Amino acid sequence: MSQSPPVAAYELTPSGKPKPDRRAVKKAAWAGLIGTTLEQYDFVIYGTASALVFSQLFFPNVSPAAGLIGSFAAYAIGFLARPLGGLFFSKYGDRLGRKWVLVATLSLMGGATFLIGLLPTFEQVGVFAPLLLVLLRFFQGFGAGAEQSGGATLLTETAPTGQRGRFSSLVMVGAALGTALGAVVWILVQMLPEEQVLSWGWRVVFMSSIVVSVAALIIRRRLNESPVFEEVKASQERPVAPVKEVFQSGKLGVGRIILMNFGVSTQSYTIQVYMASYLITIVGTDPKFVPQVLLIGSICGAFAAFFFGTLSDRIGRRRLYSLITGALVLFPAPAFLLLTTGSPVAIILVICIGFILACQGVVGVQMSYFPELFGSRYRYAGVTLGREFSSIIGGGVAPLIATALVTAFSGSWIPVAVYMSVTMIVSLITVRLSPETLNRDLTLEANAARGDSLPTLEEAAVLGATQGIPTIKTGANQL
Numbered sequence: 001m002s003q004s005p006p007v008a009a010y011e012l013t014p015s016g017k018p019k020p021d022r023r024a025v026k027k028a029a030w031a032g033l034i035g036t037t038l039e040q041y042d043f044v045i046y047g048t049a050s051a052l053v054f055s056q057l058f059f060p061n062v063s064p065a066a067g068l069i070g071s072f073a074a075y076a077i078g079f080l081a082r083p084l085g086g087l088f089f090s091k092y093g094d095r096l097g098r099k100w101v102l103v104a105t106l107s108l109m110g111g112a113t114f115l116i117g118l119l120p121t122f123e124q125v126g127v128f129a130p131l132l133l134v135l136l137r138f139f140q141g142f143g144a145g146a147e148q149s150g151g152a153t154l155l156t157e158t159a160p161t162g163q164r165g166r167f168s169s170l171v172m173v174g175a176a177l178g179t180a181l182g183a184v185v186w187i188l189v190q191m192l193p194e195e196q197v198l199s200w201g202w203r204v205v206f207m208s209s210i211v212v213s214v215a216a217l218i219i220r221r222r223l224n225e226s227p228v229f230e231e232v233k234a235s236q237e238r239p240v241a242p243v244k245e246v247f248q249s250g251k252l253g254v255g256r257i258i259l260m261n262f263g264v265s266t267q268s269y270t271i272q273v274y275m276a277s278y279l280i281t282i283v284g285t286d287p288k289f290v291p292q293v294l295l296i297g298s299i300c301g302a303f304a305a306f307f308f309g310t311l312s313d314r315i316g317r318r319r320l321y322s323l324i325t326g327a328l329v330l331f332p333a334p335a336f337l338l339l340t341t342g343s344p345v346a347i348i349l350v351i352c353i354g355f356i357l358a359c360q361g362v363v364g365v366q367m368s369y370f371p372e373l374f375g376s377r378y379r380y381a382g383v384t385l386g387r388e389f390s391s392i393i394g395g396g397v398a399p400l401i402a403t404a405l406v407t408a409f410s411g412s413w414i415p416v417a418v419y420m421s422v423t424m425i426v427s428l429i430t431v432r433l434s435p436e437t438l439n440r441d442l443t444l445e446a447n448a449a450r451g452d453s454l455p456t457l458e459e460a461a462v463l464g465a466t467q468g469i470p471t472i473k474t475g476a477n478q479l
Helices: 022-052 054-058 066-094 098-116 126-142 148-158 165-168 170-189 194-207 209-221 226-236 240-248 253-282 289-315 317-330 334-341 346-359 362-372 379-396 398-408 413-433 459-465
Strands: none
Touching: 022 066, 022 098, 022 126, 022 148, 022 170, 022 194, 022 209, 022 253, 054 066, 054 126, 054 165, 054 194, 054 289, 054 317, 054 362, 054 413, 066 098, 066 126, 066 253, 066 379, 066 398, 098 126, 098 148, 098 194, 098 209, 126 148, 126 253, 148 165, 148 170, 148 379, 165 170, 165 226, 170 194, 170 289, 170 346, 170 362, 194 209, 226 334, 226 459, 240 253, 240 346, 240 379, 253 289, 253 317, 253 334, 253 362, 289 317, 289 334, 289 346, 289 362, 317 334, 317 346, 317 362, 317 413, 334 413, 346 362, 362 379, 398 413
8 A cells, every 4th residue: 555755844944954843842842741740740749758858757767877878768769760761652652642741740740749748648558658669659650651752752843953952851851950949949839847848848848839730731632743753654654563663663762762871860860859968967968058058059950951952963972972081980979079078169169060960961961862863653662661761770779879878888988989980981982883863854653873963865755665664854864
């Protein structure tokens, strides 16, 4: 049966450059930004609660160190659930569309966070309290499993060529805003007396997520589907089993993402979550100072995500990713040396640099780099599985491993710094072995395989004939 060729995602200008649908790009930008704001808000308030109050509320009958490990173990459950959510939702993202999944994941994530605020404590129901906490944390992670990847894929596919890094970085701007919002809420709650924080103040933090959830849901329901997905849909080329196809044909891309994100995820969540408890338990910092530092760091991170995402459109994803991960290999040891001084200025400096480089900056580059590594048939599934499996071995267990290392080595930060640097070396080596993808044609089914940002004339002709896509002149290349 013959198939009609896909329609162009964008009208072309006289110079041959894509003319974006600005309204669609704007909607996608807001949807990605607001949705990731909620996701990061949920994870930040949970991570901060793990460092500040959960050990007392849900693990009270153990030593402080064991209670903290128990809190971070429950925290890690959310990351273990993320690949499962990614497996479940990504197959629908490549079959039914990006919009459908982003609405579903948002509802599940926001609902689970709200219900955490209604949980009984250990004092009220005993062992059922931590079990219920772990269950809701699982659903929170299950919903988040396809969230950032979905937003990144949608924006990368919607943005015009030459501006994908800029627009897709807004996903991480949203993440930074979520961190800032979570820090502000904790700052306000910590103004209460400690007994009120432990009795009802922490509940307000989690129940407040419903406001962000409703706002994000309204925006996402009005969202347009990505033009690349519409082309694939029109050509009837959507995969029946995208996850199966990823494991058959996209293993290299998934492996690249897992290792490229391994060190980044480890450092990001060590900075955002573990360093809060390190400052309080080891350095002796006032607990009320920690959310204030996170607020400053997240504001810096928001600007960094957009800056680095935009910069990657000019100098390339691979080069910029390499520069940032190289700097992060050297970051941990000086960071801990400054933290242990207890100086507020030194602490702010460390957290800000951490947010600028690890938490938001390099991840801002990921938002366009990772989708560009995959062809059109299973892009959503490939990005989601790569990022979420890396979250298990990276950020999900990083606070737990860091806490265990400091406990085992009598409060020394050196093993944690070595752990952070080694994981980042893995990411640096992987990106050096990966291709450049800048301005790659996203309608192609083939995965990125080598260093050319655009296919050559011969490659474009072969790929276009294979997929039924007519050759269009764009000046230097023909696509």
